[in-house]
Each structure stands twice: as C-alpha cells, then as structure tokens.
Amino acid sequence: MTRNRPPSPQAQALMFALAMRPEDWRYGYDLMKATDLKSGTLYPALIRLEEKGLLESQWGEHQQDGRPPRHMYRLTDAGLKCAHELDAARPASANTLRKQPA
Amino acid sequence: MNRLIITLATALLPPSRSAWGQAMKAEFDALPEGRTVFALGCLGASLRENVTTGEGWARMGLGTMMVFLAGLLVIQVNWLGDVIAFNKVADWPHLFTKISWFVAPIWALCTTVVAMVTISQSCCKPIDLSTASKLGAVLFALVLIGTCGERLLGTMTSIGYETSKFHAINWAKMLKDAPVIVISLAVAAFGFKGTKQLAIATASACFLIISFGIETPVIEGVTYVGAEVTDTIKTVEHPLSLNLFIFGFLYAVLLEVVQRMLSQKQPA
Numbered sequence: 001m002t003r004n005r006p007p008s009p010q011a012q013a014l015m016f017a018l019a020m021r022p023e024d025w026r027y028g029y030d031l032m033k034a035t036d037l038k039s040g041t042l043y044p045a046l047i048r049l050e051e052k053g054l055l056e057s058q059w060g061e062h063q064q065d066g067r068p069p070r071h072m073y074r075l076t077d078a079g080l081k082c083a084h085e086l087d088a089a090r091p092a093s094a095n096t097l098r099k100q101p102a
Numbered sequence: 103m104n105r106l107i108i109t110l111a112t113a114l115l116p117p118s119r120s121a122w123g124q125a126m127k128a129e130f131d132a133l134p135e136g137r138t139v140f141a142l143g144c145l146g147a148s149l150r151e152n153v154t155t156g157e158g159w160a161r162m163g164l165g166t167m168m169v170f171l172a173g174l175l176v177i178q179v180n181w182l183g184d185v186i187a188f189n190k191v192a193d194w195p196h197l198f199t200k201i202s203w204f205v206a207p208i209w210a211l212c213t214t215v216v217a218m219v220t221i222s223q224s225c226c227k228p229i230d231l232s233t234a235s236k237l238g239a240v241l242f243a244l245v246l247i248g249t250c251g252e253r254l255l256g257t258m259t260s261i262g263y264e265t266s267k268f269h270a271i272n273w274a275k276m277l278k279d280a281p282v283i284v285i286s287l288a289v290a291a292f293g294f295k296g297t298k299q300l301a302i303a304t305a306s307a308c309f310l311i312i313s314f315g316i317e318t319p320v321i322e323g324v325t326y327v328g329a330e331v332t333d334t335i336k337t338v339e340h341p342l343s344l345n346l347f348i349f350g351f352l353y354a355v356l357l358e359v360v361q362r363m364l365s366q367k368q369p370a
Contacts, residue, residue: 028129039126040143044150047122057125070132071125 007054010037011045012086015054018075019083025058025072046073054079104130107141111148116157123148164237243291 007015017034018026026034032042049055056076060069075083108130112123126144133140152158285307292303 027132028125029133038143039129039140040146040150043122043126043144043147044154047119047151067131068124068128070128 006086007049007052007082008045010035010041011049012083013037014042014045014049015075015079015083016087018055018073019080019087022075022080025060025074027060027070027072031073049079054082104137104141107138107145111141111144114145114148115151116155116161118155118157119151164241168241243289 006012013035014031014037017031020034028039028042028046031037031046032039035042037045046055046057050057054076055073056079057071057073060072062069108127112120112127115123126147130137130140130144152162289303289307
C-alpha cells in the first residue's frame with residue numbers, strides 16, 4: 001500500500017515560495033525569510049520534497065571570501081505542477097500563484 | 103558554541119542525509135544573523151530525522167544494543183581483573199572455572215569486533231535495514247551468550263564445588279535457573295539466524311518463561327548490568343533481564359515492519 005499524502009502546510013508554503021520564482025535557484029536563508037519557517041522545519045520539508053521528486057538542489061559557486069559553496073533549491077517541473085494544483089485547490093482569496101503577473 | 107551545535111547537528115544526521123548536513127553548515131556560515139536559532143533548529147531537525155526514518159531507528163536500536171554490550175564488557179573485564187588480582191585461577195583448580203576464565207576474553211574480543219563492525223556500518227555510511235537487522239540480531243545474541251553463557255558456567259562450577267568455600271548448591275534456585283539459561287541460549291542461537299527468527303524466538307521465550315512460572319530469576323535481573331557496572335562484582339548471581347528479551351523482540355519486529363513498509367514503497 002503506497003500512501004500519497006499531500007505535502008504538509010509548511011511544505012506547501014515552501015512550494016508556493018519557490019513557485020513564485022520558478023526559474024531561480026534559492027538559498028535556505030532566502031526561503032526562511034520568504035516563508036517565515038525556522039531551519040528546524042525548513043530542512044525536513046526540503047528533504048521530503050526532494051525525496052518526492054518535487055525539488056531539485058545543487059551546490060553553488062565557491063564564494064569569494066573563502067566560505068564554502070551554498071546549497072540552492074528550486075522546484076522540478078513536477079513540483080511546479082503540484083504547487084499550481086495545490087494553489088488552485090485553495091480558496092480564491094488565498095491563492096498566491098494565480099495573483100502573479102504573467 | 104553555535105558552531106559546536108551545528109557540527110553536532112550535522113554529525114547526528116543519518117549518513118544518508120550527510121549532504122543535507124553540509125548544506126546546513128554552508129548556510130550557517132553564510133548567515134548574517136540568527137545563527138543560534140538556526141543552529142538549534144538544525145539540531146532539532148537532525149534529531150527528528152533519526153526518529154522519522156527507518157535508518158534512524160536502526161541506528162538507535164544498534165546504539166542501545168551497544169550500551170548493553172559495553173556494560174557486559176565492563177563486567178567481564180572487571181571480573182577478569184578480580185580473578186587475576188586474587189589469583190583465583192590457581193586457587194580454583196576446577197575445569198569449568200578455568201574454561202570460563204578463557205572463554206570470557208574470547209567473548210569480549212568477539213563483542214569488540216562486532217561492535218566495531220557495527221559502528222563502521224552504521225555511523226560512517228548509510229546503513230540498509232537488512233544489514234541493521236543482521237547486526238542487531240548478532241549483537242542481541244552476543245548479549246545473551248555473555249549473560250547466560252556465564253551463568254551456565256557459573257552453575258556448572260558451583261555443582262563441581264559443592265563443598266568449596268566459594269559456592270554452595272541451591273538446588274531449588276538451580277531448577278528455576280536452568281530452563282531460563284537453556285531458553286536464553288536457544289534464543290541467542292536464533293539471533294544469529296536473523297531478525298525474523300529472533301522475533302519469534304524471543305516471543306516464544308517470554309511465553310515459556312512466564313507460563314512455566316520461572317520469570318522470577320529473569321525479573322530479578324532487570325537492573326543487573328547497571329548494578330554490576332556501578333557496584334563492581336560482589337555477587338555470583340548472573341540473572342537475565344526480561345526487558346532485554348522484550349527489547350530484542352520489539353527491535354526485531356520494528357525492523358521487520360519498517361523493512362516491509364520500505365519494500366512496499368519501492369516502485370515496481
């Protein structure tokens with residue numbers, strides 16, 4: 001029996017934030033600010049989304065001040081589709097993705 | 103302090119999540135503010151990953167087994183030191199005492215080797231549940247052999263030493279102990295065969311022990327390991343603990359269930 005539960009509210013918030021700029025690779029800190037999620041919620045949600053194939057990640061460039069490269073995230077095509085479906089299922093007043101300018 | 107917390111958080115993550123640990127660390131280095139909250143959040147997430155994944159449970163189960171084994175190792179080493187200090191091997195010419203004195207270091211050596219294999223398998227790289235099951239079953243079997251085997255040798259020694267100053271035969275107690283020892287060693291043998299066999303054997307052992315009304319020597323030993331480690335050896339009692347049986351059973355069942363759930367999740 002395979003369970004196919006919808007993403008948690010936190011994961012949904014994360015998906016909506018990522019879907020706002022679907023082409024951009026986003027940092028963890030950036031996502032924390034965009035969603036008001038703490039690191040303790042953000043990373044498990046990112047892990048789950050990646051496991052479901054809704055998120056892709058990659059390492060960024062080495063930074064000039066010698067700090068290690070950062071991990072960056074964006075939605076996959078499946079993730080973007082899922083985000084739009086979830087957004088469409090919400091009450092019209094709560095839609096975030098449909099309010100975006102084309 | 104913050105760096106210590108984030109390092110701990112990355113270290114505690116299951117090995118299959120190590121890339122996420124690196125991601126947390128890199129993000130921590132780049133944070134302009136709120137580093138303590140971030141590090142604590144990562145630590146919480148890391149701990150949670152250990153209880154929400156099969157791999158995490160497998161590591162915790164193995165860790166608990168390792169604590170049992172470490173306690174037994176301390177007891178063995180303590181006992182060996184005691185024997186050497188008082189030259190008891192020479193004083194006790196009985197064969198079984200000598201055998202037990204030679205068996206104990208072999209058991210301790212085997213245990214150490216298995217413990218090292220377990221650590222290398224479970225801490226340094228992602229552990230698959232099948233390996234965790236096998237290692238857990240072997241660790242559990244070693245615990246049973248360490249406790250019951252020693253008790254068996256002690257019992258045999260005391261029969262041979264009916265008139266010695268060290269032991270006096272308590273036949274009533276032995277009649278109660280003997281089945282417990284036999285059952286425990288049988289469970290240990292099943293432990294080497296695998297988790298499923300271990301689960302069935304431990305459940306059967308609990309049923310047998312309770313239905314025969316011989317649970318007293320088992321229950322007496324609930325705090326055996328802890329008491330022995332802290333108080334040094336001051337008793338010839340070597341009772342087993344029922345909680346060890348129950349723990350072994352639950353551990354085996356849990357791994358089987360998780361394994362089945364994960365195998366069902368695999369795409370066809």
